Amino acid sequence: MRDDIEKIISRAAAEVSAASSLAELDEVRVRYLGKKGKITTALRSLGTCPPEERPVLGKLLNEARESVEAMLTRRRDEVAALERAKALEAERVDVTLPGTRPPVGARHPIRMVYEELEEIFGRMGFEVAEGPDVELDYYNFEALNVPKNHPSRDIQDTFYVSDEVVLRTHTTCVDVRVMKGRKPPIRAIIPGKVYRSDASDPSHLPVFHQLDGFAVDEGITFGDLKGTLARFAREFFGAGTKVRFRPSYFPFTEPSAEMDVSCVICHGRGCRVCKNTGWLEILGSGLFHPKVLEAVGYDPEKVSGLAFGMGADRIAMLKYGIEDIRLLAENDMRFNRQFLHINPAHILHTSREG
């Protein structure tokens, strides 16, 4: 009997390790531990053994059962792991297949530029104001020191709706609207569309975009104008950006200045974009002309204001390397959708390295 038990165990061990699936293992379990299994049967037949051997044989058989159970458990874990591995292997995918992307829309570069400008000037305390595109001649010209029927109107070719109503030629008219209703201190920027009767070509559109800005308060200086705009230039074009201010003329500022930034393409070494000067003309600026301050009811002896205006299309073109302004108005999806992959932070990063 003892030998039989030994044999049973060693046979069971062989069968367990030979089993290669959970189903086979279960068959093995039934063969040894099932109702009619060998060990179960042997245990049941203990009664036929001599009484003095029963305790010993009983113990042996119980140990045999436990050992077979242990073998089965161990093997079951192994086989389960193998089977899982097989199943997983069958589910293997080619990870280089393209992902299934949710549809995502792209921003338009003009709005991206506006948003960035709003953030930059917002950090300096400028709020965003807006005004009408179809504007009174008064706000567009007269209040800005450009009288009616005056040769200085030649500077801008204007679309007229009637004698009194124009399509605004700059967003500067909103400066007047904002100041008229309020008292200093005010800091505001004004994004918006502007209109000039220029035929479309790679650098002109009859409708384009500006950002004007101004700060009025007691004691605003020309130095403040320089500092504010230099900070904008560094934040927008990159920390290494240099600026220079050249005297210029606008009817609504005195003194007036044009701001150039070191070329964003060649970093001042000279290239086609900056016509080998190393500088790019970016914006016009100055201190408000006293006549403008008077027109909104401020006392120029007490209050002064810095003001600036820039073309959003132009700086978008410089920043994103767009060579034809018409691309900004055409909305060809092959162009617009590229801005899914282009963002201001990316540009800043690469331009710093370059």
Place this chain on the structure above:
Amino acid sequence: MLVPYEWLKEFVPGLPPADEVARVLTMAGVAVEALTGEGEDAVFDFEITHNRPDLLSVFGIAREAAAVFSLPLRHPELAVPEEGDAAEGMASVEIAAPDLCRRYIARIVTDVKIGPSPGWMQARLASSGVRSINNIVDVTNYVMLEVGQPLHAFDLDLVGGRRIVVRRAAPGESITTIDGEERRLSEDMLVIADADRPVAVAGVMGGLETEVSERTKAVLLESANFDGVSVWRTSRALRMRTEASSRFSRGLWPENARIGVDRAAALIAAIGAGKIARGMLDAYPGREAPVYVTLRPRRVNHLLGTDIPAEEMKDILMRLGFIVEPQDGDSYRVLVPDHRRDVSREEDLVEEIARLHGYDRIEPTLPKGAPPEVRLDPARQLALRAGEILRACGLSEVETITFTNLEACRELRLPEDEVERRAVKISNPLSSDYTMMRTTLLTSLLDVLKRNAARRGDDVAIYEIARVYLRREREDAPGSARGDGLRSSGSAGEDLLPCEPTKIGLAVMGRIAEPSWERRAADAGFFDLKGIVETLLEGLGVRGARFVAAIHPSLHPGRTARVVVAGDGDGSDADIGFLGELHPDVREAFGLRKRACVAELDLAGILAAREPVRRVKPLARFPAVTRDMAIVVRRDVPSSEVRDVMAAAGTGLVEDLRLFDVYEGPQVPEGHKSLAFSITYRSPERTLTDEEVEKAHRAISTALTEKLGATVRE
């Protein structure tokens, strides 16, 4: 304006090399646009700002350069070798319109020998971009380039009565100008006339009949000062922009007329083109009082944020030709030189001081004090949020031209009389494409679809948040909310301006999602766009918007909906926009191969319909029971009505109603449809019993049968 370096150097011999001159003058506000040629042959191309007509000449630039570089300035030779009879006996000059002509000087040249001008003069004219004609005409052009004074030479023998009258044109008068064109003159135009007729359009162009020719024996040389605004208007009205008119338009000073005529006379004598009669005819009714401006150095430094010493300010102004005298206190009395008509206030002196001191030497600072409180515009915030949602729905932003034209409106089948009534028209359009401002974003969005379709881009999903422009009608009060941010009502003229409401425009043509190897992407339809509109409205805080079948001329009559929200308080409903599939006729007119759906929503309407701040709901503590219900109703019963009946009958236990199937076909009677709903019942207070759910379910079923004649299929 082209200026040869060597000519400039004649007046400022100490000038540094041309490239340095270009750099320094540019930084002083005299912008050099381009520099061509090398060394002494260099030629500058200056871009002169509108306020500085005194710089529109070689001598003008020289005067400025001398001031900028602190170098001595030489003046052009003005000594005239007069001979023979006095000019006074040979002709007469009368100014009949002193308001438009401040000064008129005539010198008489006799013994004129017309011929070519000397080579050096021709060379300088050529390098300044002027063609040589003959010695007399070349001198007038040369002097204009050199000292900035336009001149005109008349053949004296052809001037009727040898008489010059500066007057307004008489009714019906006309003149044939040197270019051979006949010009009709109007009564507000200033002309130079002889005894009988106009012989020149003042400050614009001379007449053909009195032009200098080979036969000319005597010349009347005109050097005058005409009113800039008048010359500008005349040249615009006649569409003639000449070198002379653009100079006069920008404003010349009467003293320059004397310099111009003397310089010309001196040159004519010097090159042997004629003899200069003694004296001149000088009508000068418009002599101006000298202009003085007070300068307070403290104020200059206060505005610039500098501490430039008063002595330096004085020095700068004197270099520029101002005369500076101490005045009481810490101020100065500054006499403005004749040629600086742009300087009339202290701020103008501030700029002169700043630019010669050097803008680059002014320390950059930031405005002092805490920034003022910022006002956020809720409409603007809403628009930004709307953009985020729409991009997350797969729509790309577009930025379109705000113009349109009647033809595009016709293609959109928009009612013409309404477009005519409401569109803002441009009185001087640039092209027939851009004759008016858009009244709807549809024109712009369709233009984008068309453009892309023309380039085989048939899958386009776009949005734009921008304005449309509607002429004000009587019921639109001036300053009425929509999009008029800063319009102060009642202010003069505001009622002349249109309304500029901001709209959210959506257009979807073809697929929104890219097709992938794993999933085929279908073309978007009405319900895709509707889903986007719903997502947008909910994301913006508008709940319970309803979609009501509607008609829109541009859209498919069976696939169009108005978007309606409950009005604020007064119980009325408000339309906030529409959506629908493009009418096939419109689609064809725009050359679109795939179906497209569009929507337009009013931003102000959304803003008004938004729920106030919404707070989170507590999570449900009791279990829900979900049961399905399939019903058959007539085809024309809107599903929204079915829902409304179900929700109302659900005795407050219906938490959610989800429509999961719509079916029409063999198993459903003709003219009917089957709708299958999944109904979630839940109470916030207790676990519902089967009886309660059954009761509610039955109540819904009964209500559907009674109110809509529905058959409920269990």
